[in-house]
Amino acid sequence: MYSVHDWAEVRSLRRDGLSKKHIAERLGMSRTTVYRLLEREEPPCYQRRKSPSLLDDHVDSIRGMLKQDHAAPATVILEHLRAEGYRGGITILRELVAELRPQFAPPPDPFQRTVYLPGEICQLDWWDVPSDYRIPVGKGHTRPAFGLVGSLPYSAAHAVTFTHTKTAADVTLALPGVLTRLGGLPRSVVVDRDSTIVNTHTGRLHDEVAALLGGLSVRPIVLPPYKPTSKACASDCSLFS
Numbered sequence: 001m002y003s004v005h006d007w008a009e010v011r012s013l014r015r016d017g018l019s020k021k022h023i024a025e026r027l028g029m030s031r032t033t034v035y036r037l038l039e040r041e042e043p044p045c046y047q048r049r050k051s052p053s054l055l056d057d058h059v060d061s062i063r064g065m066l067k068q069d070h071a072a073p074a075t076v077i078l079e080h081l082r083a084e085g086y087r088g089g090i091t092i093l094r095e096l097v098a099e100l101r102p103q104f105a106p107p108p109d110p111f112q113r114t115v116y117l118p119g120e121i122c123q124l125d126w127w128d129v130p131s132d133y134r135i136p137v138g139k140g141h142t143r144p145a146f147g148l149v150g151s152l153p154y155s156a157a158h159a160v161t162f163t164h165t166k167t168a169a170d171v172t173l174a175l176p177g178v179l180t181r182l183g184g185l186p187r188s189v190v191v192d193r194d195s196t197i198v199n200t201h202t203g204r205l206h207d208e209v210a211a212l213l214g215g216l217s218v219r220p221i222v223l224p225p226y227k228p229t230s231k232a233c234a235s236d237c238s239l240f241s
Contacts, residue, residue, distance in 0.1 A: 002033065004043040004207050008214025010034055015217035016187070043211035054088035055096055062093075062100060070104035103203045107224050116154040121221070122179070122186040123151045126166060126194060135164070146170070150178035157182060166196050168206040175212060188219040198222055 006027070013023045020038070024031045055062070058081050065072050065080060074094045078086075081093070127147035134142035143164045148171065151158040159181030161174035179185060191197045197209055205213070205220055213220050 002029070002037060002044060004210045004214065005204060007037050007040060007043050008210050009219070010037040011214050011217045012219035014038060016219075043207075043214055053092060053096075054086065055092060058084060058086055059096070062097065063104075066097070066100055066104040070101060070106065099202055099204070102222075103225075105224070118154050119152070119184060119186055121153060121188045121190050122182065123153060123190045124175070124178070124197070125149050125151075125192070126196070127160065129162075148174035148178055150175075150182055152182060152186070168196050168208050171196055171206075172208050172212045179216075185216055185218055188221050189213060190221045190223065192223045193225055 020034045024034045065077050074097045078090050127149050129145040135145050137143050145162050146166045147160040147162050149160045159178050161177035163170040163174050
């Protein structure tokens, strides 16, 4: 069964104008699967793993090998795990390695010049409103405020939607408001590894966030750790708001 991330990626590539054949080749799946994913109006349902994995005791070893060589093939990793007593197959190992590998990829060239096209990307960031600013909610009570800021690097336009809490659910509620205020859908959304947007253990979007972006056919770009300047436009808006 394909995940909500596969569904979102297929919709994003289709919006970019790729044919179903090219999408299948690019993602390494059959055209029949691409057809089925494009026909779905709703994202695939998340199913929690029902039983422990044979790899549970070897995750730290896999991380250590990827840290030494982020491009290490699954076949090489399997040889090391066999010596540790792993008796499972390579299929589940390949799936886990594919999930973990992006966390260890080298950062891009820090001196690369970045040029944006109109509507190409929207940078997202949370704005923590100063603690002395609280919103009255009635009967003498107040609550904190948080702002999800969206910025368009090409035009420097930005918009914000406020919430009372910072969770993945708040992201799915606030993001449509941000995009509505900006007046349209970008090709991609750039986010850092904020725990309300990205699962810090896997480095991938929370399923509900991935489902929202997939429904909008917007491609997510998750930045490497410690790369805040890659979305400086949104960060600057939060800083000077």
